[in-house]
Amino acid sequence: MEQIGEHLETMQRRALDPAHVDAIAAIARERSYDAGEMVAEVGQPMDRFVYVIEGEIEVVDPYSGERMIESSLGPTQFMGELAFLNAGSFTLPMRAAKPTRTYEAPREAMLDLMAKVPELSDHIITVFSARRRNQYEANRSSIKLIGADKDAAVRKVASFLSRNRIPFQSFDLDGKDEESAQLCKIADHEPSVIFDKDTVVDAPTPVKVARLLGLDLDICHDEPVDLLIVGGGPAGTAAAVYAGSEGLNALVVEDIAIGGQAGTSSRIENYMGFPTGISGADLVYRGQIQALKFGTRFAMPRRVTGLSRSEDGTFCITLDHDDPEDRLESTECESSSSGQLCATAILVATGVQYRKLPIDRLEEFEGKGIFYAATEMEARYCANREAVIVGGGNSAGQAAMFLSRGAKHVHILVRGDSLADSMSSYLEERLVADERITIHYNSEVSALDGDEWLDAIEVDTPDGKETLECGALFIMVGAAPNTDWLQGHVELDERGFVKTGEAAGSESIFATSTAGIYAVGDVRHGSVKRVASAVGEGSVVVSAIWQYVAQHSESVRAGDRSQDGE
Secondary structure (H helix, E strand, O other): OEOOOOOHHHOOOOOOOHHHHHHHHHHOEEEEEOOOOEEEOOOOEOOEEEEEEEEEEEEEOOOOOOEOOOOOEOOOOEOOOHHHHHOOEOOOOEEEEEEEEEEEEEHHHHHHHHHHOHHHHHHHHHHHHHHHHHHHHHOOOOOEEEOOOOOHHHHHHHHHHHHOOOOOEEEOOOOOOHHHHHHHHHOOOOOEEEEEOOEEEOOOOHHHHHHHHOOOOOHHHOOOEEEEEEOOOHHHHHHHHHHHHOOOOEEEEOOOOOOHHHHHOOOEOOOOOOOOOEOHHHHHHHHHHHHHHOOOEEEOOOEEEEEEEOOOOOEEEEEEOOOHHHOOOOHHHHHOOOOEEEEEEEEEOOOEEOOOOOOOOHHHHEOOOEEOOOOHHHHHHHOOOEEEEEOOOHHHHHHHHHHOOOOOEEEEEOOOOOOOOOOOHHHHHHHHHOOOEEEEOOOEEEEEEEOOOEEEEEEEEOOEEEEEEOOEEEEOOOOEEOOHHHOOOOOEOOOOOEOOHHHHOOOOOOEOOOOOEEEOHHHEOOOOOOHHHHHHHHHHHHHHHHHHHHHHHHHHHHHHHHHHHO
16 A cells, blocks of 8 residues: 655665755855754754755654664755655754764745755655655654543544654553653653653643644734635645645645545545555645645644635635634734634635534543544554444445454444445445454444443344444544534535535636635535545636636736826
8 A cells, every 4th residue: 555655764865966966055054063963953943954965963862862763864865854844843853973064955945946946856855755654654753642541632632643644652651661651750640742851741732732843833924825725635635736836825724634534544445546545644645745845835733713804805714723722822813812814715625524423422432432533543442342333435434444454343333224325336345245344234323331431332223222342433424514614605505515616606616606715625515525526626626716816916906006096
C-alpha cells in the first residue's frame, strides 16, 4: 500500500545541483556554529532553510541531551522536514557536532525559489517526505503523551496528532520501564502531554498542542486572502492544490485534521493511480504537500462559527474553539471576540459528519469505547477484543477490514437487509469472505453497558435482543452536513446540504445562491459521496473562483478610480 514518503534508509543520497546551491547562497546568509552549539531548539519555528557547507549537525534527544540517532547531516545536506512548508515548529533539537558552516535562507525566499525551480523543489520535498515518514514510523519526537489509556483529553490529543501524521510517543501512566517512570515524574504522575522536558501542557487540548507545533497559524493579523477554503477533506485539499497552482492566495481552515471523513479510511483501493491501495489520510496528506508547495497555507484545528459580508463584498468568517481559554491571546484577536479571516471568495468543503445514535449513555462513552474514526490510534483499544461497527457504507467496510487485523472479531451492524446500495461490490465480497468479520443485517444498537469504559452492547436483531462483548464501538452511519454557520447566507436543502448550480439559481454548477460562495464535495446537495468525485469537484471549481476573484478585483479598482476622479 502507498505511503506518505519513501523509506529514508533505502533512498539514494544525492547532493543538490551546484547551480541550485548557488541559487540558495544568493538568498541566504552564511553562518558558523561551534561544536556543541544548538542550531535549532524544540518549538522554534522552521523559518529558515539550513544547508550544510561543512561540518556536521546531529539530532539530539531533548530529554537526555545525548545524540538520538547514529546518522547526521553533513556537507551537501540540508535540515528540515515537511513542517517547513507550513511554517511549523521543530519537534527535535538539532546541534552542531563539530565546527559547522551553513547557508541559511529565509523560509519565504526559499519557497519562492522552489516555486521557480521545480527540480530543486522536487528534490527537497522528496527528502522532507521521507524524513517525516521516518520520524512518524519510528515515533521520533519530543512530544510524549502520558496516560492516554486513562484520560479522554490525552486520547483526543493523540487522535489529533495521529490523524495529522505528527510523530509522538504514548506511555501508560503506570508504565514500569525507566523512560516511563522518568516521564511520569515530569508529568507529576498525572495524565499529561509533554512537549519537551521543560514544557508540560496544562489541561491539554488539540488546539494548545497545535499552537506549539505552529499549526494553529497566527492568522488573525492577516490581510484578506483571495480564497478561504473551509474544510480540509479531499474536496477542500484538491481545491487548495489548484488554487495555489493558479496563483490564488488561498488559506484552508480545518477543524480536526486534514483528510476529513476520508482521513479515517484505512484503505482505499478504487482510487485511480493506486493499484495497491492507499489510506485516506495518506492520499489527502499528499495533496496537502502539493498545496503547500504552491503556497497555500493550512490552519488547524480552527472551527468556523459565523460568516459576514462587508460593504465592498469581502467575506469574513469568525473563528472560535470549544474552550474559550484556547483562543489566541493577542489583544487584536481578543478585540474581535475570537478572530476573523476575510477573503474575496469562500469555498465550502466542510463535508459531513457521522450522526450520533439516539442511545442512553452515548456521550458518557464517547472517547471511552465509542469512536467515529478507525485509525491506528483507535485500533489499539480493541486489540484482541470484540469490535463493533455500525454502518453499511464504504467507510464502515474499510474500517472492518482494518480492525480485523488486530481485533478478536469484528461485527458489522446494518439496519437494512443488504449492503448493495451503500457499499462497493469488491469491498462487500471481501467482508463476506472474511471469517474474522460477521455482518448482522436488520440489527441496531439498543443499549450500552460498562463502568469507566464500554464493555458490551445490546443489539436488537430479527431474533430478539442479543448482547455482544465490545472493546470498542465505531459509529459510521448517516451523514449530517456541517453547515450551521451558513444559515441565512446561502440556500440549503431540507437536510442542510448546500444548494448549488441550477438548484440555487446559478449557471455555475458549484456556485451557491450567493455570488462569491461556492460549495464542493459531500456538503453539496446532489453530490456523489465518493473520494474521487470530491477531488474532481475541488479541482474544477477553482476555474470559476479565479474568474470571480479577477472580476471582483477589477470592480474594486474601478471603484477606486471613480473615487479618485471625484
